Amino acid sequence: MNESQLILTIVAAIGLGTPLIFATVGETITERAGILNLGVQGMMLIGAVSGFWATFHTGSLLLGVIVAMIAGAALSAVHAFTSITLRVNQIVSGLALTLFGTGLASFLGRAGSNPLVGNPSRKVFEPLFSGAITEIAVVGPLLFGHDILVYTAIAVAGGASYYLFNTRMGLSLRAVGEDPASAESAGVSVARVRYIHVMVGGSLAGLGGAYFSLVLVPTWQDDPIGAAGWIAIALVILSSWRPWRAVVAAYLFGAAERFQFTLQTLGEPWSAVPSTLLAMLPFVLAIAAMIVLTSGKRARLLGAPAALGIPYFREQR
Amino acid sequence: MxxxxxxxxxxxxxxxxxxxxxxxxxxxxxxxxxxxxxxxxxxxxxxxxxxxxxxxxxxxxxxxxxxxxxxxxxxxxxxxxxxxxxxxxxxxxxxxxxxxxxxxxxxxxxxxxxxxxxxxxxxxxxxxxxxxxxxxxxxxxxxxxxxxxxxxxxxxxxxxxxxxxxxxxxxxxxxxxxxxxxxxxxxxxxxxxxxxxxxxxxxxxxxxxxxxxxxxxxxxxxxxxxxxxxxxxxxxxxxxxxGRDLELPSRDARTGFGPTVLAVEGLRVQGDRGLEAVCGISFEVRAGEIVGVAGVSGNGQRELAYGLVGLRTPTSGSVALDGVDVTRASVLEHIESGFAYIPQSRLGMGLAPGLTTEENLALKAFRRAPYTKGWRLIAAAFRDEGARQIQQYDIRGVRLGLPIRLLSGGNLQKALVAREVELEPRILIARSPTRGLDVGATQAVRNQILSERDRGAGVLLISEDLDELLALADRILVMYEGEIVGEMPAEEATAERLGLLMAGEREEVSP
The missing domain is CATH 3.40.50.300 (P-loop containing nucleotide triphosphate hydrolases)
Incomplete structure (x- = not known):
């Protein structure tokens, strides 16, 4: 592998990691409120299709992003309602959300007289910077060769981190996820905090989905995001519920995904490795990381929100 | 205004x-x-x-x-x-x-x-x-x-x-x-x-x-x-x-205990975070004797109880019941050899909140007759035995078939004690058995413990309630930071003396 190949790989890893950052930070915020939302895959797909649709019909990328976020939030509101108000099993509700979102996204892509499927996006996010600054050796492509959403993702992670650990709402959020009864008796409205953050999480998942359909694979197809939603859920654990670590973890997985293509370009004997085997790499990495990180005593140090997945009844006796 | x-x-x-x-x-x-x-x-x-x-x-x-x-x-x-x-x-x-x-x-x-x-x-x-x-x-x-x-x-x-x-x-x-x-x-x-x-x-x-x-x-x-x-x-x-007159059990200096039932030697048990919580404890409980363990919560009492009943395997030392070593025995082996345990958290550890009262009452005995015939459970036995115990131990507010968590704290504790006492244990280990109970339920639970003692069982009463220890125990040990820092006959104990030991003040008097 020569230097330019390495740079190309890293740049691609950053691109592939960006939607994972959005979705992982979103799910981190959701889980910090004590709600486990396994509907990330569904919300991302809905975000992908609705963002693509909005941009396809209006030609506006900004509108595409906004619509994707609203769609993700709307879908997560269903989960919020079932898990917070109705207090149903969050795993079941989240899985249902994924099944529903996957089906709906596929349907929306094929519906109507002029279906989206097979069509390229009218517009695609272009690199933010141009000219001399991107020509600088190494630094140029690595730091300045990306579209605006790449920088947004980093800002979102940084903002989420500050929000969690330095603001009043962030404190309420952490308390609600750790010990809702204590938070409630300190005057925090558990239900409100949970609703808000589940929907913020949903909107970020939607945004992550739109990154696929408007940047990475800008032609509508049934399944543009692969298993990114599931990877994001694993990344939340991998980053131990800390937004900054999610950035590192997401880029790492971007690199793992990119690795299969890089290997193909290296020639014999590397290109002889079956690509299907390499496509498994991110998932093997995810499973291995989870086993190592969550085994035995380490799990306790990870800092999973103590009330994660547990419905809260105020008047329970 | x-x-x-x-x-x-x-x-x-x-x-x-x-x-x-x-x-x-x-x-x-x-x-x-x-x-x-x-x-x-x-x-x-x-x-x-x-x-x-x-x-x-x-x-x-x-x-x-x-x-x-x-x-x-x-x-x-x-x-x-x-x-x-x-x-x-x-x-x-x-x-x-x-x-x-x-x-x-x-x-x-x-x-x-x-x-x-x-x-x-x-x-x-x-x-x-x-x-x-x-x-x-x-x-x-x-x-x-x-x-x-x-x-x-x-x-x-x-x-x-x-x-x-x-x-x-x-x-x-x-x-x-x-x-x-x-x-x-x-x-x-x-x-x-x-x-x-x-x-x-x-x-x-x-x-x-x-x-x-x-x-x-x-x-x-x-x-x-x-x-x-x-x-x-x-x-x-x-x-x-x-709503009625009360008689709390009165105490007198008692003598004539039976042979040693429980012998603990150099027991060491780890805490949740991997640090040693019980640091080399030795003591004995004789038949017909109540030994109290005083201490501020969190000084190793929980781990001591876990180590004794098999919930946590001790790192070293030994536990023997009637001379038979049970240090590394499983929880079931402990139960079968004659251990009974009343944990501190009734609903967390003592009882299964979602199961019915009669099921909870049978929770330790269901492997034997009359609850079991071969591999089948006999529903009628659960009902009949349950009804008998509910009557005998005066457990109030029970509706058969409904989860036990609906009972009040005092009745939960009565049910828990009933289950343990029904085993006719050699040694009864109780942690704060009357914590949070009203006077009536406290009296009922204490009387059960006393009648176990009179039956000839050894009792280890681990409690933060000094009044309770002073009322029930024949001998009191004080635990501080995983060690026994004091031991005295109950007649010589006062709340002040125990309180100082519990707070880590070592007594300078030599025995």
Whole structure:
């Protein structure tokens, strides 16, 4: 592998990691409120299709992003309602959300007289910077060769981190996820905090989905995001519920995904490795990381929100 | 309002009703709290004290009746409203977020904390408040690092930080040493002197007598008495509370114990975080003897019990029952060899909340006849045996087929004790068996323990309640930081002497 190949790989890893950052930070915020939302895959797909649709019909990328976020939030509101108000099993509700979102996204892509499927996006996010600054050796492509959403993702992670650990709402959020009864008796409205953050999480998942359909694979197809939603859920654990670590973890997985293509370009004997085997790499990495990180005593140090997945009844006796 | 007369109650409940699952926890309860008083709430378990407090604190909404704050009707949609109105509660199970720091718990939900949390200011304010009320704390410590007594301090300061005018303390002394209780009473008096009102929930008549200005007594969800403390005789209070005369078991110096039942030698057991919690303990329990273990909670008592009954394998040392080594035996082997265990948390560890009462009663014996025939469970046996035990042990409020968690604390404990006693154990290990129980249930549980002793079982009574140890035990060991730091016959023990040992003061007297 020569230097330019390495740079190309890293740049691609950053691109592939960006939607994972959005979705992982979103799910981190959701889980910090004590709600486990396994509907990330569904919300991302809905975000992908609705963002693509909005941009396809209006030609506006900004509108595409906004619509994707609203769609993700709307879908997560269903989960919020079932898990917070109705207090149903969050795993079941989240899985249902994924099944529903996957089906709906596929349907929306094929519906109507002029279906989206097979069509390229009218517009695609272009690199933010141009000219001399991107020509600088190494630094140029690595730091300045990306579209605006790449920088947004980093800002979102940084903002989420500050929000969690330095603001009043962030404190309420952490308390609600750790010990809702204590938070409630300190005057925090558990239900409100949970609703808000589940929907913020949903909107970020939607945004992550739109990154696929408007940047990475800008032609509508049934399944543009692969298993990114599931990877994001694993990344939340991998980053131990800390937004900054999610950035590192997401880029790492971007690199793992990119690795299969890089290997193909290296020639014999590397290109002889079956690509299907390499496509498994991110998932093997995810499973291995989870086993190592969550085994035995380490799990306790990870800092999973103590009330994660547990419905809260105020008047329970 | 300045125009109001000073005898308007700080808060008043009028004809409040509250029912759970059709059972009335509060029935036409009226209650007045004056400004600047310490008002004791006395009553058995299930008498409705906690319900009343939770209604005042906004946690429960009354089914009927009204709450009047400074003479004005108010409704609380949640604890937040009550807090804003100046009513705060320290629950029996603390409402502190374990993973957050002391200061963060102060800031949580506080209306005056800005969008951005200013750590330094918060630390300073927390420290100042602690000094002012004689309750020193480290604002940067995380809650899980603190002792129970320290956590309680944080709870009280948290309310003062919000300038609560009315503080509800639900059985605050249950987790404290006598010395800590005294300090708490001083703080309570100081708060009352500042014009705050304190509601003090307790079972302990001497504490009520010591600290309160007035007493309201509840029984079966109703108010059955309200008196000025100085006019009240403890015996009258007790009678009003229970609705009948009481005889607590009296004690006499006993001799003539049987052979050693339980022999523990150099026992070491790890705590949850991998540190050693029991550091080389040796003692014996003889047949027909009750050995008490005193100590402030968190000094290795839990791990000692776990190590003895097989819930946690000791790292070294040995445990023998009737001369047979059981150090590394499984929990089932322990049960079969004659161990019975009454854990501290009834619903957490002792009973399965979702199973029925009769199933819970059979939870240790179901492997044998009459519950089992081959691999089949005999439903009728569960019903019949259950009915018999419910009758025999006076477990009230049971409806067969319904989950046991619907029972009150006292009846849960009676069921738990019944199950263990039915095993006819060689050794009964009980942890704080009457914690949070009313006088009636306490008496029932204590009598069961005494009759086990009389039957010839050894009893190891691990408790934070010194009165209980002094009333029941023949010999008392004191645990401090995983070691036994004192041992004495019960006749020679006093609360003061035990309290000092529990606080880590080594006695200089040589035996």
């Amino acid at each position: 300045s125009g109001e007369s000073s005898d308007t109650p700080a808060v008043e409940l009028v004809d409040v009703d509250k029912a759970f699952y059709g059972v009335k926890a509060n029935d036409q309860v009226s209650f007045q709290l004056a400004r600047g008083e310490v008002h004791a709430l006395l009553g058995e378990n299930g008498a409705g004290k906690s319900t009343l407090c939770s209604i005042l604190a906004g946690l429960y909404r009354p089914d009927a009746g009204g709450i009047f704050l400074e003479g004005r009707a108010v409704t609380f949609k949640g604890p937040k409203d009550a807090l804003q109105a100046g009513i705060g509660m320290v629950y029996q199970h603390f409402r502190l977020v374990p993973n957050l720091t002391v200061a963060e718990n102060f800031a949580l939900g506080h209306p005056d904390v800005g969008v951005r949390i200013k750590q330094k200011e918060l630390y300073r304010a927390a420290e100042e408040l602690g000094e002012r009320y004689g309750l020193p704390i480290d604002p940067s410590a995380r809650i899980w690092q603190l002792s129970v007594g320290e956590q309680q301090r944080v709870e009280i300061l948290k309310l003062l930080y919000r300038d609560a005018r009315i503080l509800i303390l639900d059985e605050p002394t249950a987790v404290l040493t006598p010395q800590e209780s005294k300090a708490l009473f001083k703080t309570m008096r100081q708060m009352a002197a500042e014009g705050r009102s304190v509601i003090f929930v307790s079972h302990k008549l001497n504490e009520v007598k010591q600290v309160s200005d007035r007493v309201t007594i509840l029984r079966d969800g109703r108010v059955v008495g309200e008196v000025a403390t100085r006019d009240a005789e403890p015996a009258d209070l007790a009678r009003t509370m229970v």
